[in-house]
Amino acid sequence: MKFAKIDFINLLPVTVYMKKNIKSNQLKAIIEYKKSYPSAINKKFKKRSVESAFISSIASRGEKSLDYGIIARDEVTSVLLVPGVYSKDFQSDTSNALAKVLDLQGQVIIGDKALKFFHENDKNSFIDLAKAWQDKYNLPFVFARLSYNKNGKLLRKTMKNFNKRHIKIPQYILEKYEKRSGISKKNILEYLTKIDYDIGIKEKLALKLFFKLTKEKGIK
Template sequence: MRFGKIEYINLLPFDVFIKAYPLHSGFKKFLQLKKSYPSRLNKDFLFRRIDAGFISSIAGYHAARKHKATDSAIIAKGSVWSVIIIPNPQAEDYQSATSNALCKVLGLSGEVLIGDRALAYRYKGGEHLDMGKIWYEKKHLPFVFGRFCFNAYGDFYHRISKEFNQKKIKIPHFILMAYAQKTQIPKSYILEYLKHIYYKIGPKERLGLERFYRELLFKKIKKPARF
């Protein structure tokens, strides 16, 4: 079982959860080897180099249609802090297909910046527009940035998702400090940021996803594919 891992602060709670989950050593070893940014994991997922992972919503479209998606996701209801537009010439972020598509859906101009780099930019006071906030103001729905999808072992991953959604995760101090040192973002700011993220998909989150997919269709924005 090959699980791909996004190496961002927004998945710290899942990282803590999965490390404590009773899994065989091979799974956990692969977890540490196969970690990258969202668009790279999208390709690994589409080409079946990994069995599962938190896949960008735009790349998880077909998995969701085939009922190969769990009820866990990376979600924000309003400001997200880590998916932003900065006042530079128009440019996409190579790390996220969903955020690039969301920029087009919202009709925004500027440079897309996501993940820990976006969070660090915001912490330093950089001028920006928060795409999570703008989406919510326009649609009055949460935005699902990435979804826990699978190619195989569905029962296993559904079980992990269900237990993760039910568990209240406390992130150990030493892990927070390691990320603070790595990203140059204070621990207190990381904790405040994580209050803007949640992980359980419900009816409103599903509706938000459907609205996003409909916008992709109307604006003829292509979804990532193998070919």
């Protein structure tokens, strides 16, 4: 199974879980090798150079997906918009579309760099896009979905016991991401409490609405 992972802090619980539960060293190596940012992974998935991945929600339309994703039910702190002239984040697809759906103008910032920006800047200087969506539609926002084009049964088996509440991030991994991102271990752990992964009824309603709104605006 060729699996690609988004190499952001928001997927640390999934990364730790998969490393612990996947027995094949070869598969572990593939997962570690096939890592990148969302928009790049979307392209690899569409070209079928990877078989499964958390891909941007907007890229998941028409794809087979499990009921797992990257979900914010209130503020997310890692998907921000700095008001001004519209400027997309090249690493993103869904968040760029979300800003347009919400009719917000400014610079979109996602991922670990956005989380660092959140902690280093005045909270009145940016808009949290997940919170803006929640305030407008009273629904969670699904930024990515776990999709597959091959080996779905193996992926389902691998993920069947995943529960973020049972995952403890080892200190050495926290230290690695702290050093790489410039975000403290305390803030990393606090941030991860804002992220959920299980797609239920409300999340499916949110996806349906997001797809409808993007279609109306001609966003692909």
